[in-house]
Amino acid sequence: MSSTRNSALASRRAAKPHTSMFLRMLMRAAVLRRGRAASALLAMVVAAAVATAMLNLYVDVQAKLRKEFRNYGANIVVVGKDGQALPADALDKVDSALAGHGLAVPFAYVVARTSDGQSVVVSGTNLDQVRKLNSWWSVTAWPNASLDALVGTRAAAVVSPQGKPFDLSFQGRTTHLNPAGTLRTGASEDSRIYLSMKDFENWTGVQPSTLEIASSGSPEEVNALIQNLSHALPAAEVHPIRQIMEGEARVLGKTRATLAAAAVLIVATAALCVLSTLIGWVFDRRRDFAIMKALGASEGLIGGFFAAEAAALGAVGAVLGFGIGVGVAAWIGRVNFHAPVVPRFNVLPVVFVGSIVVALVSAVLPIFLLRRVQPAMILRGE
Amino acid sequence: MFGRLVYESFRRQKRRKLLAGVAITLGVGVATAMISVATDIGDKISRELRAYGANLVVTPQEDTLDVQIGGVDLKPPSDGAYLNEADLPKIRGTFWRHNIVGFAPMLPVSVRLTEADATNLTLLGAYFSKQLTFGKEDFVTGVRVTHPWWKVQGAWPDDSSSDVLLGESLAAKLGHKPGDEIEISGQPHRIVGILSTGGAEDNQIVAPLALAQQILGKPGAVRRLYVSALTKPEDALARRDPKSMNPEMFDRWYCSPYVASIAYQLQEAIPHSHAEQIRQIAQNEGTVLSRIKGLMLLVTLAALFASALAVSAAMATAIFERRTEVGLMKALGAGNVSVAALFFAEALLLALIGGVVGFAGGALLARQIGRSIFDSQIAIEPVLFPVILAIAVIVTFAGSAMAIRRAVKFDPVYALRGEA
Numbered sequence: 001m002s003s004t005r006n007s008a009l010a011s012r013r014a015a016k017p018h019t020s021m022f023l024r025m026l027m028r029a030a031v032l033r034r035g036r037a038a039s040a041l042l043a044m045v046v047a048a049a050v051a052t053a054m055l056n057l058y059v060d061v062q063a064k065l066r067k068e069f070r071n072y073g074a075n076i077v078v079v080g081k082d083g084q085a086l087p088a089d090a091l092d093k094v095d096s097a098l099a100g101h102g103l104a105v106p107f108a109y110v111v112a113r114t115s116d117g118q119s120v121v122v123s124g125t126n127l128d129q130v131r132k133l134n135s136w137w138s139v140t141a142w143p144n145a146s147l148d149a150l151v152g153t154r155a156a157a158v159v160s161p162q163g164k165p166f167d168l169s170f171q172g173r174t175t176h177l178n179p180a181g182t183l184r185t186g187a188s189e190d191s192r193i194y195l196s197m198k199d200f201e202n203w204t205g206v207q208p209s210t211l212e213i214a215s216s217g218s219p220e221e222v223n224a225l226i227q228n229l230s231h232a233l234p235a236a237e238v239h240p241i242r243q244i245m246e247g248e249a250r251v252l253g254k255t256r257a258t259l260a261a262a263a264v265l266i267v268a269t270a271a272l273c274v275l276s277t278l279i280g281w282v283f284d285r286r287r288d289f290a291i292m293k294a295l296g297a298s299e300g301l302i303g304g305f306f307a308a309e310a311a312a313l314g315a316v317g318a319v320l321g322f323g324i325g326v327g328v329a330a331w332i333g334r335v336n337f338h339a340p341v342v343p344r345f346n347v348l349p350v351v352f353v354g355s356i357v358v359a360l361v362s363a364v365l366p367i368f369l370l371r372r373v374q375p376a377m378i379l380r381g382e
Numbered sequence: 383m384f385g386r387l388v389y390e391s392f393r394r395q396k397r398r399k400l401l402a403g404v405a406i407t408l409g410v411g412v413a414t415a416m417i418s419v420a421t422d423i424g425d426k427i428s429r430e431l432r433a434y435g436a437n438l439v440v441t442p443q444e445d446t447l448d449v450q451i452g453g454v455d456l457k458p459p460s461d462g463a464y465l466n467e468a469d470l471p472k473i474r475g476t477f478w479r480h481n482i483v484g485f486a487p488m489l490p491v492s493v494r495l496t497e498a499d500a501t502n503l504t505l506l507g508a509y510f511s512k513q514l515t516f517g518k519e520d521f522v523t524g525v526r527v528t529h530p531w532w533k534v535q536g537a538w539p540d541d542s543s544s545d546v547l548l549g550e551s552l553a554a555k556l557g558h559k560p561g562d563e564i565e566i567s568g569q570p571h572r573i574v575g576i577l578s579t580g581g582a583e584d585n586q587i588v589a590p591l592a593l594a595q596q597i598l599g600k601p602g603a604v605r606r607l608y609v610s611a612l613t614k615p616e617d618a619l620a621r622r623d624p625k626s627m628n629p630e631m632f633d634r635w636y637c638s639p640y641v642a643s644i645a646y647q648l649q650e651a652i653p654h655s656h657a658e659q660i661r662q663i664a665q666n667e668g669t670v671l672s673r674i675k676g677l678m679l680l681v682t683l684a685a686l687f688a689s690a691l692a693v694s695a696a697m698a699t700a701i702f703e704r705r706t707e708v709g710l711m712k713a714l715g716a717g718n719v720s721v722a723a724l725f726f727a728e729a730l731l732l733a734l735i736g737g738v739v740g741f742a743g744g745a746l747l748a749r750q751i752g753r754s755i756f757d758s759q760i761a762i763e764p765v766l767f768p769v770i771l772a773i774a775v776i777v778t779f780a781g782s783a784m785a786i787r788r789a790v791k792f793d794p795v796y797a798l799r800g801e802a
Contacts, residue, residue, distance in 0.1 A: 043695055050688050054681070061677065068673050071666045072434070109451045119449045136665040158447055186439055186658040191448040242580030246531045247434035254430050255674050257755045258419060259681065265412045265747075266685045273692035276405055280699030328684075336676040 026309055036281055041317055043277035047270035048321020048355050049328060052347060054263040056329035060341040061259055062252060064333065066216060069248045073134050074105075074212035076226060078238050085207035086236055093232045094211055097225060102215035105129045106208035108200055112168040112193075114159050121192045122168060124200020124208070133214055137189070141181035147199055148180035152190040156182050159193065168193070175203040219249055271358045278313075278362035282306055286370055290378035299371060306363045314359030318352045325351070384720075388727050398700050399732065405696030406736025407743065409689030410774045414744025416685040417770075418762050419751055420678040426756045427674050428612050428667070432483050436528045436608035437641060437664040440465065440648055440657045464489075464603040467591070469652045473609070474516035476647040481612040481639045484527030487604040489594045493567050493587070503552070505566065505587040507594020512541040528610045529579070536560030536575030541590045544569075547577040549584040567597055609648060609657075613641040615668030686773075693774075694781020697732075701725060701785035709794035718790045725789070729782045730775060737774035741767055 078094065080086045085108075094104045108124040127143060127150065143150050151159065156179065160166045165178045177199075183189060200206070215222050222240065229238045292302050326343040333341035370378075392399055442463035465487070473485055489507040509524035524541070525532055537560070539545035546566070548558055553576045558564060562573045566587065577588055595601050614620075619631070620640040627635060636643055641664045645657035659665075711721055745762045752760030 039698075043691070046691055047688075050684055053684065057677075057681070065670070065673065068670050069666075071669060073662060111449055111451075118447065120447055121449055121451055134662070136661040138661060154445075154447055185662065186660040186664070187662065188448050188450050190658075191450070239580055242531045242533075242578075243435055243529075247431065250433045251427060251430045251670065251674075254427065254755055255677075258423065258678065258751070261751050261755070262416060262419070262678070262681045262685060265415060266681070266688050269409060269412050269685065269688040269692050272405060272408055273688065273695045276401060276692065276696040276699055279401075280695075280702060283703065332677070332680045336673060336680060 022305065022308070025305065026312065036284060037313075040277050040281045041313055043274050044313055044317025044355060044359065045321040045324065047274045047358075048318045048351050049324035050270045050321075051267045051354065052322045052325025052351050053328040053332070054266050055347045055350065056326060056341055056344050057332060058256070058259050058263050059344050059347065060329070060333070062218075062256060064337045064339065064341070065252055065255060066218075066248070067339075068337075069244075069252070070214050070216050071135050072244050072248070073136070074214045075222060075241050075244045075248075076213040076215055076229075076238065077241055078211040078213065078229060078233065078236050080209045080236055083209060084235070085209050086211065087233070088207070090211060090233055090236065091208070094213060094229060097228050097232060098213070098215065101217055101221075102213060103129060103133050104211050104213045105133050106197065107210040107212065108197070108204075108206050108208040109210070110170050110204050110206050112170040112204075115167050115169075118158055120155055120159060120168070122170070122195065122200070122204075123192050124195050124197045124204070124206070127194065127196055130194070133212060134185075136185065138184040139181050143180035143196065145178070145180070146196075147175070147177055148196075149177040150181055150183050150194040151179045152183045152185075152192045152194075154190040155193050170204050173203060175199075219245065267354075271354075274355075274358050275362045278310060278359060279366050282310075282363050282366040283370075286366075286373075286378050289367070289370055290373075290375035293375040294379065303364065303367050306367055307360055310359040310363030311356050314356035315352065317359075318348075318355035321355070322348055322351055384724065384727070387724055388731065391724075391728060392731070395704075398703060402696045402700040403732050403736050406693050406732055406774060406778060407740040409693040409777070410737050410740025410770060411744035411747060412689045413686050413773065414741050414762075414766065414770050415747040415751065416682045417766060418745065418748035418760050420675075420682040421763065422748075422752070422760045423678045424671060424675045425612075426752070426758070426760075428671055429483075429758075430756070431667050431670065432610050432612070433530050434663050434667070435530070436486070436610045437613065437660050437667065438609040438611055438645055438648065438657055439660055440607040440609060440652060440655050441605075443654045443656045445656065462605075463654070464600065464605060465607060465652060465655055467595075467602040467604050469655075470604070470607065471514050471516040472651040473648065474514075474519060474521060476644075476651050477637065478611070478639050478644050478647060481644065483610045483612060484523040485607055485609040486523065486525045486528040487591055487607045489591060489598070489603060489605045490586075491594045491598045493597060496565055496568065503587060504585075505546075505589055505594055505597065506583060507589055507591040509591055510538050510541055512591075528608050531579065532583070533578045534575040535578070536573075539574050539590055542592070543590060544593050545572045545574045545590075546593070547575045547588040548573050549586045549588070550576055550578040551584040552586065607652070607655075609644075611641070611644050612639065613644060613664065613667065614639045615672055616640060616642075616665075690777045690781075693777050697729060697778055697781040698785040701782055701789055705789055705792055706798065708789045708792065709796075709798045712790075712794040713798060721790050722786050725782060725786045726779065729778045733775040733778035734771065736778075737771040740774070741770050744770075 078086065078090065086106075091104060091106055098104060105126055110122055111119050112122045114120055130137070131142060139150065159168070160179050163179055165176060167174050167176055177193070177195070183194065197208075215225050217225065222245065226238050226240060289302060289306075292305070293299075330340040330343070333339055442465055444463045446462045467487060470485065470487060473479065473482060476482070486509050491505045491507065492502045493505045494502060511522055511524045511526045513520065513522055526538065534547060539547060546564065548556070548564070553559070553573075556564075558573055560573055560575050563570050564573055565571075571589075577583060591604070595603055619635055619638070620642055622635070624632060624635055624642070624646065636646070641659045645659055648657040649655055708721055748760045748762060752758055
């Protein structure tokens with residue numbers, strides 16, 4: 001009975017001669033020298049975490065900063081050819097082309113006369129959307145009632161210096177407006193009066209002639225959108241606002257380049273940290289190496305053993321480090337951009353393979369150095 | 383004896399010392415480079431943000447309302463007040479002159495191509511790259527500095543010539559190309575380039591300021607002045623009304639490069655003027671700048687953390703390998719204190735050497751980053767050197783401390799028998 005069991009064991013061992021012993025040695029090495037293995041693993045985890053955080057940031061910073069750059073307002077403008085009104089369906093077409101990745105705001109303009117005969121530009125628009133589009137507008141109070149107007153500071157000095165209601169006339173039709181708030185931008189908006197589109201159309205009957213679009217895509221996406229809109233709206237001119245797009249591209253490019261340089265430096269430092277810890281770890285175990293060699297293990301087997309150990313360490317470290325790194329990146333995103341950095345899982349294979357490669361290099365290097373030494377010398381403690 | 387121990391340790395264990403030294407050098411180098419870049423990034427990015435153009439506009443005090451839609455002036459531009467061109471160089475005499483990157487005066491004039499032509503066109507007079515003098519100082523300014531997104535196909539006109547640029551859309555409409563002649567108000571002018579701006583200028587003629595003044599018949603007249611200045615993001619002080627400040631606070635406000643205080647100084651420099659921030663540019667600059675600075679700060683912290691860890695890992699490894707040596711010293715009667723002192727002395731020496739070499743390398747690295755990314759030098763603060771050196775020593779000591787503690791606690795008998 002026992003002999004059959006022994007023979008079964010022997011035949012199983014014959015079929016898989018090294019695997020179980022190999023695995024056992026790997027496990028025992030980790031368990032018996034907990035302190036050293038733990039410090040090597042810690043170095044691995046920290047390095048992988050830092051690398052993950054930097055890569056995640058590098059990939060995501062563009063989207064984060066682009067959102068900040070959209071505070072500069074529109075980057076595309078659509079105007080009717082030769083000052084004509086846009087077709088009635090233009091806004092719907094633009095909205096469907098944007099598909100939620102941006103904001104389009106219509107503007108209609110007329111030159112009206114004040115009661116003492118001065119010319120002033122009056123614009124009808126969607127005030128709620130303008131507020132989102134042009135966050136730099138400094139407004140004392142946004143209009144919310146019917147026939148409330150938002151008056152630019154310079155226009156206010158002309159039409160209603162004391163903030164009293166005023167009359168404006170356009171092509172013989174007069175409207176009575178209440179200045180709800182004043183607007184300050186430092187640009188041509190200061191000389192204008194803004195009304196809600198409904199009040200504006202009831203009064204003048206003029207349709208929007210301009211659409212200002214803030215598209216939150218990459219430069220390629222914005223250019224594709226411009227192409228797309230030019231086809232969809234043949235009666236209009238669609239062009240990018242170069243001032244905004246070029247400034248953004250420039251600052252974004254420089255920031256990313258700086259971040260890339262920082263990422264390379266940091267990842268290199270982290271790799272160095274792993275390298276020195278692991279070299280120390282393997283070097284420290286030269287007695288194991290010598291005993292294995294003395295017991296007749298081939299150099300290939302020993303090399304494979306240490307390499308497998310290092311690879312396992314690298315893999316475990318990479319996975320743990322990835323989790324921590326994602327957390328660090330999310331924290332940086334929340335602190336700096338008030339929105340967490342989204343975990344990018346396509347970073348995981350890079351970190352995983354990178355960790356294993358660094359671990360293998362740092363395991364194989366000392367083995368290569370130890371190969372020339374006689375096992376007896378090491379065992380004697382020299 | 384102590385000196386000899388340290389010396390011999392360095393002489394005989396070159397490989398180990400080299401490994402630890404390299405780790406310290408690299409760690410210090412990375413830290414130096416990252417701190418230098420992070421401290422200078424605000425300055426660099428605020429220069430890059432000038433690509434958005436002017437953040438201040440100066441207009442005549444008693445300016446009338448603009449009647450302008452889509453950049454097209456609908457009002458006869460002959461009425462209204464003007465600034466005096468002769469006052470402009472005074473901008474270089476203001477407190478924050480070094481923060482003013484450039485300025486460009488503009489004068490729109492309504493013109494007809496021929497006497498018989500009925501359509502009005504706008505001719506915009508401006509400086510392109512004008513040589514000016516204030517006191518003993520020569521400087522160059524104009525739209526090529528303040529409006530960097532203006533692109534010219536052909537050549538920019540000379541500021542003293544009567545050559546003109548034609549806006550892209552206008553050129554296409556009229557069928558002109560660079561080198562052609564165009565008649566403006568009956569006078570022939572050479573078109574040296576086609577201008578593309580993505581704005582209202584695409585439908586205008588852009589000419590040297592002197593030519594616009596000559597057509598208008600008002601020498602020295604300037605309608606608007608665009609100023610591009612490096613500013614500090616707004617804080618609580620900047621948002622206060624300067625009129626309500628006490629003299630002390632006012633001085634502090636006046637001597638900070640806020641966009642509002644620069645506007646105030648421009649108003650002082652140019653008589654009868656009103657300076658206003660262009661909020662679209664000025665307000666957003668601050669947020670973008672603080673985001674990028676914050677990002678670099680956090681990344682620098684990560685770099686410092688990683689390099690501190692690398693240094694301590696290297697030190698711990700170096701000391702861990704020398705347990706036999708510790709055992710021998712202790713067996714010969716050395717106390718824990720003297721063994722620890724030896725290790726700390728070695729660590730100090732390594733930290734100082736690695737710190738100096740690493741600082742030099744890091745400074746070079748920062749310069750290289752500055753040159754390749756921003757096309758300008760990154761200034762290395764001299765005060766950084768002692769700080770970096772102190773950090774290097776502290777991190778090296780902290781990294782060694784644990785390992786040294788374990789090394790001296792180890793029983794010499796086990797160490798000497800090789801049973802680590």
